[in-house]
Amino acid sequence: MAKIFSNSLNKRITFYFIIIAIIVIAAFIYTSVSTTTNSLKEEVQKRVDVGLETFSLVIQDTIDKLFFDSESLVQDGDILDNVIALQDVNYEDLSGQADYTILKDKLKNELVSKGLSILTIVDTKGRVIVSANSDQTGQKLSLRGFIEDILKEQMSVSSNEIITAEELLTEGESISELAKIKRIPSLYQKDGWREQEVEDDALMMTAVSMIKKNGIAIGALVGGVILNNDNTIPDRIVESGGGIASINLYDARIATTQILGNTVRGIGTLTSEDVVNTVYVAQHNYSGRAYEMDDWYFVAYEPLRNYDNEVVGSIARGIKESEAVAGVESLQLKFIIIGVLALAFIYIATQLITRTITGPLKKLASNSYKISRGNLEIDIEAPDREDEIGDLTHSFIIMKDKLREYYTKLEDLVAKRTQELRHKVKDLETARHSIEDEKNKSESILKNVGDGVLALNHEKKFIACNDAASELLEYSTDEIIGQDLSKIIKLKNTKLTSSNKDFNPVTESIKSKTVIMTGTGEFSIITKKKKEIPVTITATPLKDNSGEVHGGVLVMKDVTKEQEIDKMKSEFVSVASHQLRTPLSASKWFLEMLINKEAGAINKEQAEYLDHIFKSNERMIALVNDLLNVSRIESGTIAIEPLPTNIDGLVRSVIFELTPQVKKKNIKTVFQSVKGGLPNINIDPKLIRQVFQNLLSNAVKYTSEKGSVGVRVKTDKNYATFEIFDTGVGIPKKQQPKVFKKFFRADNVITMQTEGTGLGLYVAKSIVDASGGKIWFESVEGKGTSFFFTLPLTGSKRRAGEKTLI
């Protein structure tokens, strides 16, 4: 039962639904999260970029303010006066001079109030006149040649410049220390790359203002803010914008809001290689992801350039990636929870749906099972739903009812058929018995038949033979069966007049699909022991329904005795006829001499009687001739030797031969052949001549004076038809059936004074039959007769025989 009412459909539907749901939900979550993440990242990057712009403006503002302050100080009368006063003094004696002290104090105050790192006045040669930080004078303040260049050009400028620690020594050691920053590679950068090296430069916002007297520069005021370790600007930026802000000298951070570890600012940490390549090598802004210090950041860098437009550092903004996308993770979690809930919902929904489908299906399955076990009597509830399942149940009920109906009918039918089958079996049994009987009968007939019977298959191998055949051929049955025809049957053609010595009746029969019978004296068989036995052979092709030959049957008759009898018979006929003819010819000759008056004079009456005797004697001679012919025809010893013959010519010559009788009776003769004449036909001319002679001489004989006789020829596809007609006495209707019988003479001619043996038509029919044609007639008594006979256009078959007709 479990096997039949399984839950597999339910499981399968649920499984597929869940799989599809998982795929859809996963795809949805993935797309949503990645879209959200990407847009969030874009937004963060944008914020960083905007933050950098602000940073840049702040830096510029700071430099501008520095320059403004510096220019204002130069315009201060006190400073100008005191610088003028200190012109051309010995720098070593400056300290203690009132002007120097005043100027120094002034600068000191300004340094503190303006929040500067250095504030120094140099002369036109760049030598320090007075410095807010230091008492040293006369030292050169060069800023790597920057100040010297500016003094030459005699113009005020401001820019970010590099100042070395050594140079800063003029401003005091504590200031010089600012330039020294330890470089710290990030975790991402290669080990040992400039590791632990100390940067001894400082990046300084610098303003140089010319101090002029009467338009001529007499010195310059140099103000600067050292950015190293000064986190005020980054802090200010971060305070309003958030994230990270850094100022870098070359690739090292010198001021930053970034806290390294937990407490220390990341001063000295290095920017990533990507940034270095973009900002310092390619000298462009950088915007994007970068690994900074210890984590991934969205960053933006802008290069800082000195007065000579060289990139000396950069400003940077950044937001830590992990913080920026922190919201996304929670979003992912939310999505997954929603997904799981959706899956659970889908699972429950699927269960409900499948149950509504599989529930009734299970019921149907259970019923089907019962039906399959042969229980057609179960009741199935009518469906209470109007959907496909309802239709199915409904159809199922109909099917079940039909099935029950058919089953009942089938049982009846089976019972009926079984009965019929029993009868058939019985009939078959009977038939089998009768066939077996028939077979046994056939076999015993075959076995006991005196003639040798052999059967061949399509390969011309023997498949059966009877004892007579085995005896005749002197081969055992086992030697014959399976052997080739040519190995067993060796024929000798003994036909005297045969033109084809290789003619084999058996192969010819199979080839031509016709029955072939040989005559006595045509063939001898050579036996195993080389004996020659004269035989007649009847070869019959075995044809299937379609007419295809698939073998043959060969019947051989030992005609040794027949031949002897035939010989005796023919000798008898020959001797008898000879014996009869001797007195007939003697009578004929003595009568001839009497009638010719060689033995003395005779009177009229005697002459008349002698004439009667002579005619009777002639009739007797004719009768003997005809009898001899009949005997030859009947004994089958007559030979048929076909030659291509011009039958038209033959007919004309027969008609010509009848000229005396025709002229005597003033009969009109007619000959109508086919258009263009009849083609030559292969017939025995002597025999066919005999036919025309017999028929035409009859026609002339039985036609009265001034009548007409003739021959008409017609041809169709296969035959030439000859009509021999006359306007003679005709044949009485009553006697017509006997016309071709031996010694037939019609009543109405017997009384006539005409000769006739009654054998002419019999002979004609025998010849026509033997030549493959047919003969018949139409006759009306008193009006005339037409004899018709046909000859095959393909010609007559050759037949061997010792005799020809007279």
Added chain:
Amino acid sequence: MAKQIKVLIVEDEEIISKALATKLGKNKFNITLAMDGATGLELAKKEMPDIVLLDLIMPKMSGFEVLEKIKKDPATNKIPVVILSNLDDSSYLKKGIEAGAAEYMVKTRTNLEEIIAKIHEIVKV
């Protein structure tokens, strides 16, 4: 006066022989009769006739044998032989002509007058 034509008649039937002899005698032929084949052959050699009328079916030696021997012997092979028989099968006719017979005549179909005419025709040639 023309020389008498010497005719050897080889015929076993007396009645036939007589009919022929009567007719030929009346027509001034020199006639010799033989009643069987062997005698016929012997007389043919001995008498050297101008023509032989030869029957076929005879005791002792058949007409064909006689014909064959006459034609084989250089002494007699010039003598014309007319077969006069009642065997009328064309195969005999053929056989006779082939064996050298000058003519083959069937008794029942032949008049005595025709025989006379034939003898004159052959011997003249």
